[in-house]
Amino acid sequence: MIPRRKKRLTWVISLIAGVAVAVSLILYAxxxxxxxxYTPSExxxxKGKDLTRPQVGQRIRVGGMVVEDSVRRDPQTLQVHFRVTDTGPEMTVLYTGILPDLFREGQGIVAQGILIEPDVLQATEVLAKHDEEYMPPELAEAMKGIKHVNPNAPDAYSEPAGDGDKQ
Known part of the structure; x- marks a missing residue:
């Protein structure tokens, strides 16, 4: 091989190796x-097809509804613990701090923190959902039996036949 081509090949291989190492480090970070x-059920x-569960010590976000009569506050500190559910099992969330103004039982929340037990999350942040009316169609159907109607369907808002002007 010509020395000039050898030198170019060495530079190209070095460049590709350097880019690969940089991309690997970025993805790791x-x-x-x-x-x-995750939802409490997940x-x-x-979760998913492979049914992988989050590991204890992993940082995750959990979203669901605060279970009625589950909020317990420590009168001496800012510690609060409550249970969250979606459609099935309940999960306990521990939080130290001031909860959002919109936080209440029966309200949707998202808690971010570290899983300290398989069913207990030590939250570092709790976010209350501000619009209690909206719910993803799948969750609304599972929790409240509400069937989603596509507003773009041709007859989504038409009245049934025979209910015309009755006086």
Whole structure:
């Protein structure tokens, strides 16, 4: 091989190796900062096709509804613990701090923190959902039996036949 081509080949291979190492380091750093979102059912039963459960010590976000009569406050400190559910099992959330103004029982929340037991989350942040009317169609159907109607369907808002002007 010509020495000039050898030198070019060495530079190209070095450049490709350097880019590969840089991309690997970036992906590793990003992986440490990702907080995956789960519902309580997914945390306790597993998520997705492979049914992987989050590990104890992993940072995650959990979203669901605060269970009625589950909020317990420590009168001496800012510690609060409550249970969150979606359609099935309940999960306990421990939080130290001031809760959002919109936080209440029966309200949707998202808690971010570290899983300290398979069903207990030590939250570092609690967010209350501000619009209690909206719910994803799948969750609304599972929790309240509400069937989603597509507003773009041709007859979504038409009245049934025979209910015309009755006087």
């Amino acid at each position: 990003l992986n440490q900062n990702i907080d995956l979102f 945390v306790l039963a597993g």
